[in-house]
Amino acid sequence: MRLEYFQLVDGIETMDAEKGTIVCRATVPTESTIFEGHFPGHPLMPGVLLLECMAQTGGHMILARNGYEKMAFLAQADRAKFRGFVVPGDSLEVHSELTHEGSGYAVCKARILKDGKAVADAEIRYRVVPFPSPELRDKMLAFVRTMGHPQA
Amino acid sequence: MSDTFDAIADIIAETCNIERETITPESHAIDDLGIDSLDFLDVTFAIDxxxxxxxxxxxxxxxxxxxxxxxxxxxxxxxxAAKIDELRAAKG
Known part of the structure; x- marks a missing residue:
């Protein structure tokens, strides 16, 4: 994770865009100013960032599924649960699975595993729209190539 | 009123927190019922x-x-409702 760049996953472990599944890896940094406030003397990865981590994971898959012609924007999160503490240095496995694909939107079920045990899960809904600018598309393509997208 | 109309009116009432009685076949989802794009995404998901x-x-x-x-x-x-009926018929 590069929290200062809001990059919540480190790379793709496996992805089957056609099937609608993806697994990403994410390692929580050992140091960040975030942990100075959340919480002093008891550093914890904030739940909202774990939610973003799940959202970004599904977003990678949706991007690939749409041939890198459309971008997925977070629209809604339902039934988000944070089941255990995630602390600096933790290695996470982030899973997301497409459960519904509509016209202009997609729905995924996502979960985060730590040592094989679920620490967070949520249903995440995305707006899926053409890239609002060519610049964003170019930058996203350059970025996802570094993340292990096979077709980008 | 068709079953489809009743079903989507129920979905909109529940999803968008709108009084069911105010939803008629003549209601415009955006102009009359004030459904915004995020709520409409919810409604679309529920109808799908x-x-x-x-x-x-x-x-x-x-x-x-x-x-x-x-x-x-x-x-x-x-x-x-009529468009949804067409989609249902096309699905077979």
Whole structure:
């Protein structure tokens, strides 16, 4: 994770865009100013960032599924649960699975595993729209190539 | 009123927190009921799931934006119900 760049996953472990599944890896940094406030003397990865981590994971898959012609924007999160503490240095496995694909939107079920045990899960809904600018598309393509997208 | 109309009116009432009685076949989902784009995404998801269809909202909006259709064609409740019936019939 590069929290200062809001990059919540480190790379793709496996992805089957056609099937609608993806697994990403994410390692929580050992140091960040975030942990100075959340919480002093008891550093914890904030739940909202774990939610973003799940959202970004599904977003990678949706991007690939749409041939890198459309971008997925977070629209809604339902039934988000944070089941255990995630602390600096933790290695996470982030899973997301497409459960519904509509016209202009997609729905995924996502979960985060730590040592094989679920620490967070949520249903995440995305707006899926053409890239609002060519610049964003170019930058996203350059970025996802570094993340292990096979077709980008 | 059709079963489809009743079903989508129920979905909208529950999803958008709108009094069910205020939703009629003549109601415009946006202009009269005030459904915003996020709520409409919710409604679309619920309708897709209920009827096992994929409402082609992107194609509808393209037609509206290109002037080939009016919003009333798709977003007045009675017309929306008719479009959904067409999609259900096409599904077989």
């Amino acid at each position: 799931k209920k009827f096992g269809i994929k409402m082609p909202v992107e194609a509808w909006m393209k037609e509206v934006n290109e002037g080939r259709a009016a919003t009333e064609d798709y977003f007045v409740m009675g017309n929306l």
